[in-house]
Amino acid sequence: MRKFVLSYLIPRIGQYLLVIFLGVTLTFVIPRLSPNDPVEQQVSQLMMSGSQVSPEAIEHMRVALTEMYGLAGSPWEQYWAFWGRLLRGDLGPSLSSFPTPVNQLLATAMPWTFGLLIPSIVISWVVGNILGAIASYYENNRVIQVVDVVSQAVRPIPYYIMALVLLAVFSYWIPIFPFSGAYPPGARVEFSLSFVLTVLYHSLLPLLSLVLIGIGGWFIGMKSLTSNIIAEDYVVYAENTGLPRRQILTQYIMRNAMLPQITGLALQLGMLFSGALIMEVVFGYPGMGTLTFQAVMANDYTLIMGITLLSIVGVATTVLILDLIYPLFDPRVRIQ
Amino acid sequence: MALLQLEDLHACYRTEVYGISRSVRAVDGVSLELYENEIYGIAGESSSGKTTLIKVLSGTFKPPLRVESGRVHYNFGSFAVDMLSIDPEELRQNVRWKQISYVMQGSMSVLNPVRKIMRTFEDIVRTHQGIADKKSFVEQTRQHVQRLGLPPDVLDLYPHQLSGGMRQRVAIALATVFHPSLIIADEPTTALDVVVQRGVLQMLKEIQNESANTVLLVTHDLAVHANMADRVGIMYAGRIVEEAPTAAIFQRPRHPYTAHLIRSLPSIGDKTIREGLGGAPPNLASPPNGCRFHPRCPLAIDRCRTEVPPLTTIAPQQRVACHLVTEAG
Numbered sequence: 001m002r003k004f005v006l007s008y009l010i011p012r013i014g015q016y017l018l019v020i021f022l023g024v025t026l027t028f029v030i031p032r033l034s035p036n037d038p039v040e041q042q043v044s045q046l047m048m049s050g051s052q053v054s055p056e057a058i059e060h061m062r063v064a065l066t067e068m069y070g071l072a073g074s075p076w077e078q079y080w081a082f083w084g085r086l087l088r089g090d091l092g093p094s095l096s097s098f099p100t101p102v103n104q105l106l107a108t109a110m111p112w113t114f115g116l117l118i119p120s121i122v123i124s125w126v127v128g129n130i131l132g133a134i135a136s137y138y139e140n141n142r143v144i145q146v147v148d149v150v151s152q153a154v155r156p157i158p159y160y161i162m163a164l165v166l167l168a169v170f171s172y173w174i175p176i177f178p179f180s181g182a183y184p185p186g187a188r189v190e191f192s193l194s195f196v197l198t199v200l201y202h203s204l205l206p207l208l209s210l211v212l213i214g215i216g217g218w219f220i221g222m223k224s225l226t227s228n229i230i231a232e233d234y235v236v237y238a239e240n241t242g243l244p245r246r247q248i249l250t251q252y253i254m255r256n257a258m259l260p261q262i263t264g265l266a267l268q269l270g271m272l273f274s275g276a277l278i279m280e281v282v283f284g285y286p287g288m289g290t291l292t293f294q295a296v297m298a299n300d301y302t303l304i305m306g307i308t309l310l311s312i313v314g315v316a317t318t319v320l321i322l323d324l325i326y327p328l329f330d331p332r333v334r335i336q
Numbered sequence: 337m338a339l340l341q342l343e344d345l346h347a348c349y350r351t352e353v354y355g356i357s358r359s360v361r362a363v364d365g366v367s368l369e370l371y372e373n374e375i376y377g378i379a380g381e382s383s384s385g386k387t388t389l390i391k392v393l394s395g396t397f398k399p400p401l402r403v404e405s406g407r408v409h410y411n412f413g414s415f416a417v418d419m420l421s422i423d424p425e426e427l428r429q430n431v432r433w434k435q436i437s438y439v440m441q442g443s444m445s446v447l448n449p450v451r452k453i454m455r456t457f458e459d460i461v462r463t464h465q466g467i468a469d470k471k472s473f474v475e476q477t478r479q480h481v482q483r484l485g486l487p488p489d490v491l492d493l494y495p496h497q498l499s500g501g502m503r504q505r506v507a508i509a510l511a512t513v514f515h516p517s518l519i520i521a522d523e524p525t526t527a528l529d530v531v532v533q534r535g536v537l538q539m540l541k542e543i544q545n546e547s548a549n550t551v552l553l554v555t556h557d558l559a560v561h562a563n564m565a566d567r568v569g570i571m572y573a574g575r576i577v578e579e580a581p582t583a584a585i586f587q588r589p590r591h592p593y594t595a596h597l598i599r600s601l602p603s604i605g606d607k608t609i610r611e612g613l614g615g616a617p618p619n620l621a622s623p624p625n626g627c628r629f630h631p632r633c634p635l636a637i638d639r640c641r642t643e644v645p646p647l648t649t650i651a652p653q654q655r656v657a658c659h660l661v662t663e664a665g
Contacts, residue, residue: 237446240396241460241510242432251459252448331494332449 009324016320023312027305028082032075038095038301039065068093069301091306096298102306105291112182113275113287116203120210121272125265127211128218133254135219136226137245148223155216160278163209167282170205177205180284206283210276218261225257232256259330263322270318273310337411339517339550340370340393345406347392350399360620362388362401364574367647370518373548375541377565377582379558379597383617385574386554387441390520393552394438395419395427410435412517433464437511441522443504447495453506454491461513481509484539501532505539512543519543520552525560537564558601562586567653570594573618573628576647580654590656593629627659635660 042065043058053061066072070081070092085092091102131151135144154162170177178184182202183195229235230253238248275288284290288307295303327333347363362385370376380386391397393408408419412435422431440446447456457477458467467473478488486505495503504524511519521540525533541564544551553564561568562582569579570591578591589595596613615632618624624631630640639659647657656662 233440233442233445234448236396237440238448238459240394240432240438240440241463242428243459243463247459247463251451255450256448330450332496 016316019316020313024309027308028079031301038069092302094300094303096300102303105303106306109288109291116206116287117272117276120207120214121268124211124214125218128215129222129261132219132222133226133249133257136223137249137253151216151219154212155220159209159213160282162213163279163282166205166209178202182285206279206285209279222257222261226253229253229257262329266318266322270315273314338369339372339411341409342368343407345392346404347388347401348404349401362574362620366576368569370550372550374566375544375551375553375564377561377568378554378571379556379561379568380571381556381617384571386571387522390522390554394436394520433460434514435516436518437516439507439511439521439524443507444500444527446507449495452492452494480513484509501528504528504536508540515547518550522554558597573623574620578656584654590661591658592633592635
């Protein structure tokens with residue numbers, strides 16, 4: 001155990017912190033390489049709006065904005081101040097909806113994205129993998145062959161096209177589902193049964209578009225993984241020993257074919273923080289994707305940086321957790 | 337009564353790609369009998385049809401391998417089985433592992449990498465016998481592997497934590513849990529070094545001595561046959577060319593191919609260069625006419641090129657397929 005902590009856990013966590021450090025540094029550097037000066041942009045926007053402002057007031061505003069954006073002082077001073085605020089958990093105020101803190105915007109959007117993406121990722125992972133394994137093992141089953149063809153056809157469709165198709169069919173031609181939003185406009189966000197049901201009703205089409213495409217992808221991946229595993233000696237051997245087919249499928253084939261899929265699942269879950277951008281925009285869904293879209297459209301630097309940082313930490317953390325628990329799934333990967 | 341009667345078995349691999357069908361006759365007219373309580377060795381070079389033959393014998397063949405004709409009849413004392421017509425479910429429940437177990441070629445990788453060895457034993461025992469009491473099952477399994485000279489602790493390990501020799505022994509231990517009537521071992525020692533080989537072979541022999549069952553041992557290694565087998569059958573290009581008790585075949589091989597095989601073995605102290613045999617085994621998709629060995633046979637006569645020599649009994653328990661032997665009488 002001691003050896004594990006010293007020779008694996010501590011270096012691995014060090015690596016994790018290094019990744020986050022580099023990620024944060026890049027988020028700091030990249031916007032500063034952009035030719036756009038947010039302060040000047042803001043000032044010129046104000047001047048273009050035609051209001052008469054005295055040059056002194058403009059100068060005053062320039063200083064105030066520079067201060068607020070964290071652009072005062074030399075790059076090193078800025079960098080230090082940046083880390084200082086970050087470690088205190090302060091991502092600054094949003095520029096587009098000033099003075100609401102970025103933290104608060106993220107906290108409002110996150111539950112919506114999590115509530116939609118976690119179920120859709122998990123459902124499509126479970127269903128896609130089970131179907132994929134069955135498809136490969138029971139090649140001659142008619143139903144499975146149909147599923148196979150459908151998956152092959154659905155898989156290459158971008159999910160936002162799927163979203164538009166679903167909208168056209170189920171909201172326009174057969175208007176049984178709402179066009180957009182996660183709840184009717186003007187409804188009070190609360191935790192009551194009727195509100196939860198409304199949200200579920202509104203989320204069904206976005207969920208469906210994600211799940212359909214997701215299943216197709218996992219299905220195809222699992223099918224090809226399984227078709228390799230089926231030829232492995234230990235599967236042929238299990239068949240020769242007369243084990244029941246169902247047991248061979250679950251404990252010999254799927255158990256082994258699943259290993260790379262677990263990594264894939266973890267990576268997808270790590271991407272949660274950036275949301276499903278286009279899908280959320282198409283459905284007018286108030287999650288991280290929509291927030292990102294708005295931030296980009298409004299040149300809201302602090303918000304963009306906040307979202308980027310969250311994604312970096314999210315992906316790095318899921319990969320760290322995956323590395324630590326992976327030996328539970330594959331005993332061959334014992335930590336040295 | 338023979339345990340196995342195999343009569344005139346023809347089996348081929350038939351593949352069809354873009355409407356062009358190709359068929360490779362890997363086993364072409366093999367007949368043999370296995371008796372109770374013996375070790376029968378099958379020898380032959382690569383692609384002589386050894387593995388195809390035992391796939392049919394063990395009932396583990398599936399397309400593209402097909403049996404064209406022949407009869408595979410087992411007599412297990414209490415019941416008889418025709419391998420080519422048996423219902424797959426009956427085969428699975430009554431014959432597999434209880435009567436016939438099969439130590440596959442490449443036993444190094446026959447164990448599920450994510451399952452402890454004990455779980456593999458558990459799977460097999462649960463399927464064929466049921467486990468009423470987990471504790472006594474664990475105890476019995478530990479005793480079983482210990483009797484075979486394996487440390488019982490290997491049961492709590494994963495396959496990748498074992499050496500190749502250990503894995504091979506585990507595979508043999510798995511094949512003997514129910515004391516089957518027939519154990520088929522396909523190249524059980526091929527990937528092992530000689531010291532480990534010896535241990536594995538001894539283990540196999542002890543098991544056979546103890547439970548007086550039949551072992552069908554397939555390997556290209558004649559030295560293994562010399563040490564293990566009671567009778568040996570030599571295969572060449574999908575046919576048995578000679579069959580005899582081990583001592584007889586090594587002392588006086590009758591078929592020119594067997595003679596060359598045995599002459600190629602090194603013996604201690606002899607430093608002369610071994611004589612090789614020109615040519616290569618025939619392509620089974622279009623085998624030569626007559627005796628399949630004739631293009632490589634230094635003694636071939638005209639008759640060999642046109643007429644297939646039948647496998648003829650020339651002495652008790654001794655059969656050979658060669659015109660020269662049968663003509664000389």
